[in-house]
Amino acid sequence: MTSSQARAVDDPAESTDEAENAGDAGHTGKAHSTNADSANRAESAGGAGSASGAQPADAPGGAVGGAAIRPGPHPPGPSGQSLRTAYSFLTNPLDLLIRLRHEHGPIVRGSLGRGTVYLVNDPAAVQEILVSSQRVFAKGFRRKRMPLDEGIQPLALLLGSGLLTSSGELHRARRRLIQPLFHRQRIATYGGTFARLAEETISGWSDGQRLNIHEEMTELTLGIVTRTVFDLPMNSDLVLTIRRAIAANMGVSRRAILPGSRYLEKIPLPTTLRARNSRADLDRLIREIIADRRREGADGNDLLSLLLTTRDAETGAPLDDDAVRDEALTILLAGHETTANALSWAFHLLGNAPQAREALHAELDEVLGDRLPTLDDLPRLPYTRAVFTESIRLYPPVWIMFRRTVADHSLGGYDIPAGSTVLVSQWVMHRDPDYWPDPDGFVPQRWLEPSPTSSPTDETQPSATGPASEPRSTATRPKYAFFPFGGGSRQCIGNTFAELEAAIVLATVCRRWHLEPTPGHSVTPLPRVTLRPRSGVPVIAHRRNP
Numbered sequence: 001m002t003s004s005q006a007r008a009v010d011d012p013a014e015s016t017d018e019a020e021n022a023g024d025a026g027h028t029g030k031a032h033s034t035n036a037d038s039a040n041r042a043e044s045a046g047g048a049g050s051a052s053g054a055q056p057a058d059a060p061g062g063a064v065g066g067a068a069i070r071p072g073p074h075p076p077g078p079s080g081q082s083l084r085t086a087y088s089f090l091t092n093p094l095d096l097l098i099r100l101r102h103e104h105g106p107i108v109r110g111s112l113g114r115g116t117v118y119l120v121n122d123p124a125a126v127q128e129i130l131v132s133s134q135r136v137f138a139k140g141f142r143r144k145r146m147p148l149d150e151g152i153q154p155l156a157l158l159l160g161s162g163l164l165t166s167s168g169e170l171h172r173a174r175r176r177l178i179q180p181l182f183h184r185q186r187i188a189t190y191g192g193t194f195a196r197l198a199e200e201t202i203s204g205w206s207d208g209q210r211l212n213i214h215e216e217m218t219e220l221t222l223g224i225v226t227r228t229v230f231d232l233p234m235n236s237d238l239v240l241t242i243r244r245a246i247a248a249n250m251g252v253s254r255r256a257i258l259p260g261s262r263y264l265e266k267i268p269l270p271t272t273l274r275a276r277n278s279r280a281d282l283d284r285l286i287r288e289i290i291a292d293r294r295r296e297g298a299d300g301n302d303l304l305s306l307l308l309t310t311r312d313a314e315t316g317a318p319l320d321d322d323a324v325r326d327e328a329l330t331i332l333l334a335g336h337e338t339t340a341n342a343l344s345w346a347f348h349l350l351g352n353a354p355q356a357r358e359a360l361h362a363e364l365d366e367v368l369g370d371r372l373p374t375l376d377d378l379p380r381l382p383y384t385r386a387v388f389t390e391s392i393r394l395y396p397p398v399w400i401m402f403r404r405t406v407a408d409h410s411l412g413g414y415d416i417p418a419g420s421t422v423l424v425s426q427w428v429m430h431r432d433p434d435y436w437p438d439p440d441g442f443v444p445q446r447w448l449e450p451s452p453t454s455s456p457t458d459e460t461q462p463s464a465t466g467p468a469s470e471p472r473s474t475a476t477r478p479k480y481a482f483f484p485f486g487g488g489s490r491q492c493i494g495n496t497f498a499e500l501e502a503a504i505v506l507a508t509v510c511r512r513w514h515l516e517p518t519p520g521h522s523v524t525p526l527p528r529v530t531l532r533p534r535s536g537v538p539v540i541a542h543r544r545n546p
């Protein structure tokens with residue numbers, strides 16, 4: 001963060017760690033070119049109609065999702081303090097974002113140095129950005145003077161053009177091809193692996209042992225994804241090489257959004273050389289694994305074998321080796337840190353909530369008794385699943401997502417010019433008191449209330465009644481008040497994987513262990529690419545004897 005801070009003065013709008021956000025990182029590829037009209041045509045999976053973009057001209061000022069916003073071309077926001085705001089964004093973005101929402105409303109205009117940034121925290125407007133008008137709100141960062149249809153994807157150096165970092169037609173084609181590999185029935189075949197590896201992790205613990213549960217979960221989820229993607233064990237060369245490549249490339253990826261980075265990449269700085277060499281090692285190793293797998297016949301159930309044999313439903317074309325490498329690596333990277341953080345936060349929250357812990361233990365004792373969980377148990381483990389959902393509400397692993405507008409667009413009655421940066425933040429929305437009673441409380445029970453009855457169409461209708469006077473109950477809460485996995489065609493492809501994995505891991509661990517928080521240690525969030533616990537989650541493990 002120190003180098004980012006130094007950069008902030010020079011180029012704050014484009015120089016954050018947060019810029020690597022999982023959903024936004026990657027590839028210096030072209031986004032699709034568009035104009036406002038064509039862009040407004042919804043392209044998406046599950047896209048509900050435009051919310052405020054389709055607002056009637058006579059709706060004065062507009063009101064989005066129940067929160068009134070002022071008329072006029074510019075949303076409200078802090079004025080004349082761009083460097084101060086930029087500094088706060090770099091040093092304490094979580095508090096800053098909540099404060100901006102609180103002081104200025106659901107759509108805020110600000111400047112982080114030289115670029116105009118819009119912070120959007122209205123569910124209907126978020127739905128419009130991610131789903132119904134997603135062609136206008138492209139992924140990737142825009143540098144000054146860059147053509148509108150180009151965006152920089154910082155993680156592309158490492159991940160090439162996998163799902164996370166590609167855009168336009170390439171992304172659509174890849175998504176079409178890979179989506180079936182993530183269907184629930186397919187992921188369900190990994191249920192045994194989730195439970196077995198979780199059981200292996202806890203079998204190494206002893207009663208009274210001090211553990212950093214964040215490190216344990218990072219190892220476990222990396223182990224799970226290595227096994228399910230490559231069918232390789234944790235101690236394989238691949239895992240070590242990947243760890244080295246991730247460590248060496250994060251800083252270099254951050255630099256990719258700075259002006260002149262293309263030239264910087266050519267200078268043989270030690271950091272650049274280290275990153276380049278680690279990428280070359282990784283590339284060589286993955287290509288060897290791919291070649292071996294092709295030779296031996298890719299007939300396994302792991303995702304690599306499936307990537308090698310899958311064919312596009314429309315064109316019949318397979319993926320070439322470059323594409324297989326990029327996609328396998330992307331899934332491996334995107335698929336472990338997020339879930340590790342989610343689980344770590346869940347254990348942290350449970351450690352400080354005796355009632356919730358008791359309810360969880362009671363459910364696990366009753367349903368599982370002395371055996372390991374299977375995916376068939378999950379319908380009878382609603383509280384366990386609610387613990388996970390409530391944890392990612394309070395500590396969303398992807399806490400902010402960046403988009404750039406490729407055309408002028410009207411959002412909530414405000415004009416957002418082409419070339420703007422738009423931020424939507426799960427951290428802010430998931431704690432908005434308009435939508436969540438007891439927003440900062442850990443209340444798994446709230447997910448066991450009746451499921452929402454309002455239709456997606458209702459959710460996109462601006463409310464004429466102004467701000468919601470009462471927090472909404474689950475039954476009336478708009479869909480995009482909760483979006484831990486994003487939405488639209490860029491929605492997390494691994495959401496089912498993550499939910500099943502997390503429920504099985506939680507059940508396996510909590511059936512046997514109570515993890516007591518280490519006295520005197522305060523766990524605070526560190527907002528980087530994902531929302532991590534700053535110094536881990538130290539606990540004392542107590543064996544349970546139900």
Ligand code: HEM
Nearest residue numbers: 023163164334335338339342397398485486490492494498
């Ligand atoms: C709790 C765990 C997880 C969370 C909170 C999460 C969150 C997200 C979010 C918010 C996005 C969209 C970013 C954007 O639109 O800018 C995303 C994309 C993605 N995630 Fe996840 N994720 C999780 C677990 C996983 C797992 C387990 C996998 C794979 C096994 C995975 C693979 C991906 C991929 C490949 C994308 C890019 C999808 C695309 O653009 O088409 N994620 N994730």
